[in-house]
Amino acid sequence: LASRDFHPDDTIIEVKGVKIGGEHLAIMGGPCAVESPEQIDEIAKLVKASGAQILRGGAFKPRTGPYSFQGIGVEGLKMMAEAGERHGLLTITEVMTPEYVDVCAEYADILQVGTRNMQNFDLLRKLGTCGRPVLLKRGFSATYDEFLNAAEYILAGGNRDVMLCERGIRTFETYTRNTLDLSAIPVLQGLSHLPVISDPSHGTGRRELVEPMAKASVAAGANGLIIEMHTDPDNSMTGDGVQSLFPDQFDNLLRDLEKLAPLV
Numbered sequence: 001l002a003s004r005d006f007h008p009d010d011t012i013i014e015v016k017g018v019k020i021g022g023e024h025l026a027i028m029g030g031p032c033a034v035e036s037p038e039q040i041d042e043i044a045k046l047v048k049a050s051g052a053q054i055l056r057g058g059a060f061k062p063r064t065g066p067y068s069f070q071g072i073g074v075e076g077l078k079m080m081a082e083a084g085e086r087h088g089l090l091t092i093t094e095v096m097t098p099e100y101v102d103v104c105a106e107y108a109d110i111l112q113v114g115t116r117n118m119q120n121f122d123l124l125r126k127l128g129t130c131g132r133p134v135l136l137k138r139g140f141s142a143t144y145d146e147f148l149n150a151a152e153y154i155l156a157g158g159n160r161d162v163m164l165c166e167r168g169i170r171t172f173e174t175y176t177r178n179t180l181d182l183s184a185i186p187v188l189q190g191l192s193h194l195p196v197i198s199d200p201s202h203g204t205g206r207r208e209l210v211e212p213m214a215k216a217s218v219a220a221g222a223n224g225l226i227i228e229m230h231t232d233p234d235n236s237m238t239g240d241g242v243q244s245l246f247p248d249q250f251d252n253l254l255r256d257l258e259k260l261a262p263l264v
């Protein structure tokens with residue numbers, strides 16, 4: 001079902017009037033984690049003012065160590081839903097387990113599967129019937145074939161609204177957090193009809209690389225970008241402040257991007 005052979009035309013996913021896929025660029029911006037009502041509201045305001053359509057933010061965080069901040073949970077979902085509503089933005093949030101799919105689907109417009117869960121097949125099956133579009137991140141060591149097979153689990157369950165997200169893979173290089181695989185964008189678009197989104201934040205792990213890799217992703221044909229932005233990145237509650245753009249950088253980037261492709 002993910003293959004172009006099955007579905008020759010590009011899939012365009014429509015979420016409350018916002019079309020993801022095709023010629024327009026979908027921009028998802030926001031913090032790594034929802035931290036407080038004030039934080040998410042302030043960031044939502046800035047994301048909207050810059051011309052993006054979708055607010056990102058994690059309420060459930062898949063942290064490498066069990067003692068790190070794990071996200072604020074359902075309260076965070078509610079805070080983000082309110083901020084999205086107030087500022088006229090769609091919302092996207094990560095869901096980590098099948099048990100939380102329903103509550104995440106209740107509060108968010110789009111559900112995100114993180115890189116660490118790309119092959120959590122019980123989660124993928126559950127997302128097949130969740131009634132929300134899904135942004136599936138590529139596992140950091142997954143081949144294209146494994147990635148498309150993971151998408152297939154969601155599609156096979158009856159959910160045809162799946163976006164593929166390249167977020168960097170693990171290589172021998174350590175200067176960057178991951179290596180953003182730009183080839184993935186045209187390769188996946190050739191093999192599949194599903195929209196392809198690039199994540200230059202996790203793909204590089206370094207703020208100064210987000211802008212060039214965002215532009216490179218759009219030049220390579222990406223249908224959208226998911227970008228971390230924070231009003232106070234140095235004090236963010238996850239380690240991802242180092243890769244988060246400041247609001248003015250986010251705004252400048254969008255001004256440049258809209259010269260390359262119209263924003264949705």
Ligand code: PEP
Pocket residue numbers: 032058062113114115116137167202
């Ligand atoms: C995130 O989007 O904050 C995140 C945890 O992403 P990934 O699963 O790509 O590491």
Ligand code: MN
Pocket residue numbers: 032033202228238240
């Ligand atoms: Mn993050």
